[in-house]
Structure formats: C-alpha cells, structure tokens
Amino acid sequence: MKDQDHAKKNAGESSVDLIQNGMTVGLGSGSTVYWMLKQLGERAANGLDVKGVPSSQQTKGWAEAFGVPLTDFAHVKRLDLAIDGADEVDPQWQLVKGGGGALVREKIIAASANSLIVIIDESKTVSQLGAFPLPIEVVPFGWETTAERITETGVEPVARRNDAGELFVSDNGNYIVDCHFGTIREPRALEKQINQLTGVVETGLFTDMANNVIVGYPDRTETFGHSS
Numbered sequence: 442m443k444d445q446d447h448a449k450k451n452a453g454e455s456s457v458d459l460i461q462n463g464m465t466v467g468l469g470s471g472s473t474v475y476w477m478l479k480q481l482g483e484r485a486a487n488g489l490d491v492k493g494v495p496s497s498q499q500t501k502g503w504a505e506a507f508g509v510p511l512t513d514f515a516h517v518k519r520l521d522l523a524i525d526g527a528d529e530v531d532p533q534w535q536l537v538k539g540g541g542g543a544l545v546r547e548k549i550i551a552a553s554a555n556s557l558i559v560i561i562d563e564s565k566t567v568s569q570l571g572a573f574p575l576p577i578e579v580v581p582f583g584w585e586t587t588a589e590r591i592t593e594t595g596v597e598p599v600a601r602r603n604d605a606g607e608l609f610v611s612d613n614g615n616y617i618v619d620c621h622f623g624t625i626r627e628p629r630a631l632e633k634q635i636n637q638l639t640g641v642v643e644t645g646l647f648t649d650m651a652n653n654v655i656v657g658y659p660d661r662t663e664t665f666g667h668s669s
C-alpha cells in the first residue's frame with residue numbers, strides 16, 4: 442500500500458472512534474470514507490448500534506458489503522454527525538469537495554448533521570483553495586448556457602466526462618463542470634455567487650461546515666476541532 446493510502450486508512454479508521462452508540466451518521470464518499478466504512482462495519486458486527494445515511498451509490502454499495510446498517514431521510518430528519526472526505530481543506534477549514542461527483546448529496550448530508558468530521562490525508566491541506574478544480578453540479582437542460590453564466594465568476598468551466606468520453610452523470614442525473622480557479626480568495630462569497638446562477642444545483646465549496654478535521658499520515662493521525 443502507498444503512503445497516501447496508509448494515511449487515508451488511518452484518518453478513516455480513526456474517525457470511527459467519534460461514533461457513539463445509538464448514533465445516526467451521514468456517510469460521505471470517496472477512498473478515505475471507504476476505510477471508515479470498513480471499520481464501522483467491524484464495529485457494528487461487534488455490537489455498536491449505528492445507522493448510516495449514504496451520500497452516493499458507491500458508498501451505499503460499500504456500506505452494504507461491510508455490514509453497516511443503513512437508513513434514509515424518510516426515517517431520520519437530523520444526523521448526529523457526518524463523516525466525509527475532501528479534496529482541499531484550508532486553514533479556516535473551508536473545503537473543496539466533489540472530486541468523486543457526490544457533492545450535492547454530501548452537502549445535504551453535511552447540512553443535516555449536528556457535526557461534520559472531515560477525514561483527509563495530509564496532501565489535502567492547502568494554504569488557499571483553488572488548485573483543485575472546483576466541481577459544480579448543473580441541470581442537464583441548457584447546461585451549456587449555465588456554463589456560460591458560470592464564466593461570470595472569471596473561470597472557464599470544463600464539462601466532466603467519463604472514461605468513455607461521455608458527459609459524466611451524477612447520482613442525481615445531473616452534469617458536473619470543473620472550474621480551474623487556481624486561487625479562491627473569498628470562498629464564502631464565491632459559494633453564494635455560484636449558487637445564485639440559474640441552472641446550478643450546487644457547488645463543491647463547503648464553507649463554515651466542518652467541525653472537526655482528522656488529518657491522516659502514514660503512521661498517525663492528528664485531530665483538530667471542538668472535541669480534540
């Protein structure tokens with residue numbers, strides 16, 4: 442296993458220690474979350490009473506494979522906590538997410554949780570957001586015009602495609618455009634600006650949402666936040 446994978450594994454596994462008996466937990470998406478799910482499945486098998494709400498079809502599949510009991514928003518209105526990865530985390534814990542294309546459901550889950558725990562390997566920490574292309578989910582109808590409106594923010598959006606070269610379709614049936622800002626100086630303002638554009642479903646900027654950040658290294662983790 443590569444050092445980065447060890448770091449992701451450490452961060453993912455360590456986050457499970459914050460899950461208490463009886464909790465309902467939002468389950469994020471991505472390769473760091475994979476390790477969290479694996480560990481959570483083991484804890485559930487050993488008697489931890491927990492229910493998860495998955496943020497993507499991929500997460501749902503992994504959770505089922507690992508034996509993590511699942512529920513949905515038809516049955517729970519609030520989550521005790523959410524655990525999710527990120528593509529970039531700045532010193533104020535503003536996040537860029539959506540590299541895996543699950544940003545809309547991830548944000549609904551984060552907004553419904555009493556606490557958001559972000560699990561990352563050390564490579565995700567940045568002094569300023571923007572090097573990672575910001576994903577924006579857009580409605581398919583007239584998406585070209587939505588992309589044109591997004592250029593008002595000073596960026597040329599690039600439609601995400603799958604390996605076959607077709608437009609990538611999210612779990613919600615929408616498209617994603619990736620925006621190479623380079624530097625995002627005011628994440629809060631940019632998040633608001635983009636979300637007001639007609640045709641935009643959601644952006645991968647998650648501002649003022651994270652409560653804890655667990656940074657994984659190949660040999661340890663560091664936890665930052667209210668309970669650290």
Ligand SMILES: O=C(CO)[C@H](O)[C@H](O)COP(=O)(O)O
Binds near residue numbers: 470474539541544
């Ligand atoms: O936002 C996400 C998916 O939409 C992921 O949390 C993000 O891409 C990080 O993924 P990984 O843990 O695989 O590096």
